[in-house]
Amino acid sequence: xxxxxxxxxxxxxxxxxxxxxxxxxxxxxxxxxxxxxxxxxxxxxxxxxxxxxxxxxxxxxxxxxxxxxxxxxxxxxxxxxxxxxxxxxxxxxxxxxxxxxxxxxxxxxxxxxxxxxxxxxxxxxxxxxxxxxxxxxxxxxxxxxxxxxxxxxxxxxxxxxxxxxxxxxxxxxxxxxxxxxxxxxxxxxxxxxxxxxxxxxxxxxxxxxxxxxxxxxxxxxxxxxxxxxxxxxxxxxxxxxxxxxxxxxxxxxxxxxxxxxxxxxxxxxxxxxxxxxxxxxxxxxxxxxxxxxxxxxxxxxxxxxxxxxxxxxxxxxxxxxxxxxxxxxxxxxxxxxxxxxxxxxxxxxxxxxxxxxxxxxxxxxxxxxxxxxxxxxxxxxxxxxxxxxxxxxxxxxxxxxxxxxxxxxxxxxxxxxxxxxxxxxxxxxxxxxxxxxxxxxxxxxxxxxxxxxxxxxxxxx
Ligand code: HEM
Numbered sequence: 001x002x003x004x005x006x007x008x009x010x011x012x013x014x015x016x017x018x019x020x021x022x023x024x025x026x027x028x029x030x031x032x033x034x035x036x037x038x039x040x041x042x043x044x045x046x047x048x049x050x051x052x053x054x055x056x057x058x059x060x061x062x063x064x065x066x067x068x069x070x071x072x073x074x075x076x077x078x079x080x081x082x083x084x085x086x087x088x089x090x091x092x093x094x095x096x097x098x099x100x101x102x103x104x105x106x107x108x109x110x111x112x113x114x115x116x117x118x119x120x121x122x123x124x125x126x127x128x129x130x131x132x133x134x135x136x137x138x139x140x141x142x143x144x145x146x147x148x149x150x151x152x153x154x155x156x157x158x159x160x161x162x163x164x165x166x167x168x169x170x171x172x173x174x175x176x177x178x179x180x181x182x183x184x185x186x187x188x189x190x191x192x193x194x195x196x197x198x199x200x201x202x203x204x205x206x207x208x209x210x211x212x213x214x215x216x217x218x219x220x221x222x223x224x225x226x227x228x229x230x231x232x233x234x235x236x237x238x239x240x241x242x243x244x245x246x247x248x249x250x251x252x253x254x255x256x257x258x259x260x261x262x263x264x265x266x267x268x269x270x271x272x273x274x275x276x277x278x279x280x281x282x283x284x285x286x287x288x289x290x291x292x293x294x295x296x297x298x299x300x301x302x303x304x305x306x307x308x309x310x311x312x313x314x315x316x317x318x319x320x321x322x323x324x325x326x327x328x329x330x331x332x333x334x335x336x337x338x339x340x341x342x343x344x345x346x347x348x349x350x351x352x353x354x355x356x357x358x359x360x361x362x363x364x365x366x367x368x369x370x371x372x373x374x375x376x377x378x379x380x381x382x383x384x385x386x387x388x389x390x391x392x393x394x395x396x397x398x399x400x401x402x403x404x405x406x407x408x409x410x411x412x413x414x415x416x417x418x419x420x421x422x423x424x425x426x427x428x429x430x431x432x433x434x435x436x437x438x439x440x441x442x443x444x445x446x447x448x449x450x451x452x453x454x455x456x457x458x459x460x461x
Contacts, residue, residue: 034180132453
């Protein structure tokens with residue numbers, strides 16, 4: 001279309017439209033979203049070219065307007081331009097906030113929050129449980145305690161934070177015309193979006209500033225650390241902020257932007273995976289039974305699940321991988337080319353081209369997968385394929401330099417809560433409904449959800 005180009009393809013469920021187009025036109029397509037030339041990548045082979053062979057050239061992000069504003073003018077890891085500043089922030093994330101050791105140290109948080117979730121589910125019996133409501137609450141509490149050392153979401157002030165987080169998630173999904181047709185930027189002034197974002201940024205900043213101030217006060221009291229409210233993301237960031245001697249430094253806005261990255265990256269993605277796993281298990285009772293047998297055989301009557309137990313649960317890991325293949329929470333991974341023209345698989349690709357890797361289509365590509373439309377966790381049982389960014393047929397966490405640094409954090413949370421829910425309960429759909437009755441339509445706004453919340457009945461065993 002004039003001015004808009006192929007922009008209408010980005011409405012509703014773009015990963016579906018782009019997959020259909022790629023079946024016709026191939027794994028590399030050049031589209032024009034407004035004035036932005038965009039390369040659509042739809043095969044593992046082409047993704048490898050972008051995210052491994054030429055990764056350094058495709059390690060930039062598109063400067064989306066609203067998201068940039070929300071994240072303190074891109075002072076965070078996700079949106080900061082590729083370069084030395086990003087490298088420093090990334091090292092904070094990988095080495096300090098989300099290292100394997102740190103993730104293990106948060107086991108007690110997962111344990112305590114999972115037992116609260118289990119109690120809530122028990123209380124609902126014999127009525128149905130709304131898993132769409134319960135999973136985001138659970139992931140929210142886990143992230144909140146990891147970030148701030150305590151669950152702010154339960155206090156009066158914290159309830160305000162929950163409302164702010166909901167609006168943040170909505171605004172983060174707001175990719176509009178102005179991101180692709182810059183001269184139409186007046187539209188967001190006229191339709192009130194600019195004002196709404198400015199107002200929201202102020203509210204959020206006040207809240208985060210309050211958190212920092214409060215933490216600075218309580219940190220003076222060493223007793224706080226002894227009571228188990230110590231070492232959390234905010235503490236680590238405050239230490240880096242106060243320590244001018246190291247190689248890495250951040251300012252006050254940097255602390256807030258990085259904390260927001262954790263909330264944006266960690267809540268919606270992890271809770272939607274949990275909802276999709278439970279959906280697929282309810283649709284495939286034999287998979288559910290096999291998984292419960294594995295979990296119950298390994299745990300026997302043991303109440304507390306440890307990381308060592310989870311290591312032995314190979315079928316659980318296969319179920320999670322299959323869910324991430326079939327329902328990647330971020331179906332479209334966006335990158336941008338740097339200032340170098342390149343040749344990709346014989347095609348000339350101009351500097352500055354936006355790249356959209358359709359991870360959803362790649363997970364369903366018959367070139368890479370046998371019977372891709374079937375949910376079959378067994379395909380991963382004797383397969384070395386993993387989602388850590390080395391196997392390009394399975395890239396729910398992206399790959400390369402800008403691949404997700406939160407894999408260990410989210411996988412530890414997902415495995416732990418699923419093992420608990422399937423050890424302690426039997427699950428079925430309400431009112432005698434069968435798995436094949438489940439509505440599988442999706443809703444997409446940055447993250448891919450079920451359109452209709454998942455309701456299920458849990459019976460304690
Ligand atoms: C199931 C859970 C998750 C999924 C599916 C997921 C997926 C992704 C994807 C697809 C990307 C873009 C990668 C690329 O461009 O190659 C990404 C980036 C990122 N994720 Fe995650 N993520 C998850 C959990 C988390 C968690 C728990 C955190 C933090 C606690 C996190 C923080 C980030 C950050 C900071 C980036 C930006 C990295 C950069 O640009 O250098 N994510 N994630």
